[in-house]
Amino acid sequence: MQTSPPRTALERFQPWRRVFEVGFWIGVSLINAIGNSITTLMDVRRAGLPFASWEPAVWEFSSHALILALMPAVIIFTRRLPLHLDTWRRFLPWYALASVVWSLLHVLGMIGLRKLAYIAMGQSYGFDGWWVFLYEYLKDVRGFIGMVVVIHSYRLLLRRMQGEASLLDAPDEGSAPVESVERPERFLVRKLGREFLVAANDIEWIQASGNYTNLHVRERDYPLRSTIADIETRLDPKRFARVHRSYIVNLDQLAMIEPLDSGDARLHLKDGSTLPCSRRYRTALRERVGAGLRETLVAPAA
Incomplete structure (x- = not known):
């Protein structure tokens, strides 16, 4: 449990x-x-x-x-x-x-x-x-x-x-990079004088908040000073998808897509959370999840 x-x-x-x-x-x-x-x-x-x-x-x-x-x-x-x-x-x-x-x-x-x-x-x-x-x-x-x-x-x-998140610093000139700076696998979180790493794949969703984006990880939100458009380019496109002008979701966390009469959709995640999905991104999201998952992810229309 x-x-x-x-x-x-x-x-x-x-x-x-x-x-x-x-x-x-x-x-x-x-x-x-x-x-x-x-x-x-x-x-x-x-x-x-x-x-x-x-x-x-x-x-x-x-x-x-x-x-x-x-x-x-x-x-x-x-x-x-x-x-x-x-x-x-x-x-x-x-x-x-x-x-x-x-x-x-x-x-x-x-x-x-x-x-x-x-x-x-x-x-x-x-x-x-x-x-x-x-x-x-x-x-x-x-x-x-x-x-x-x-x-x-x-x-x-x-x-x-x-706890405020940031990208890992680029290595000094001449040093071998530990990981890609353009597509980071981990984020550094500083919280009350302590530092720890958050794996990019552990991020469940991302929400825009002014000049920040909030990284949601296991019921915690960590603000990252970045626009949502910039962070979208840095995440693995096979795992993360833009679903709204203010939201990016980890596809592994999707449980169901609920169509709405307005043409938008409501995303149900495995932890019980819901996120909005605008009609602009809905078709692309259905294509992204793949034919094998479409039957289980897309809820039947009422």
Whole structure:
């Protein structure tokens, strides 16, 4: 009887991951908004400025409400353009432009919220000309950089906990290669300071995830920094097949192909998992599995 491997700390964390991530940003925003409101009110009182007690709270909470509203866009942006040692020079101009756009949306949005709040209090809110955007940008760019650093650091921590795969290094010039670099038989996985090898033939399927592909091996996913198109060219075509724009499957793991009314298909694997198969790849997959296996792999149409 095959037993499942013990759950890792990361796997135990996964059901709570979304709650933690959302709660983290909400918590940070609330703490900053409350803390800044109190300190701003103290500064106003100390300077004897003619502002009501509720005004600093409106200023701070409107700002942090917009930060929270824009956070999903920052997360998506950093996922599409991840910063690594080999990409930061190419992506840095885009991050600079993104900081300007983010600041502009932040300022316009919080001014709108403040105007609504002041109207509700029977007053009017104005800002001191367009130079305020430059003033706010000098503050916003630091906040934007801080968010990017936190997001990338968090993702790096998750990858280290999960185990990050990489291709084996090419041998030094003049040395005999242990195996083909263009078509590797093994992948190196680094996990929490330890290294181990994963055989290419043990990979059950591969899923695209932004600039990464996740190698699924025995109920574990190991991210590899590679596009799915590139990794497809490196795998044995007799064993692996592209079945979707986001999936590659190990043909030895196929148990059944279930046709769908849409023309697509659902792949059932030997471990009980299912993967999508788009109509673009369905015919080629049936041809790949061979005439001898077709009867057992293809489910009869309903």
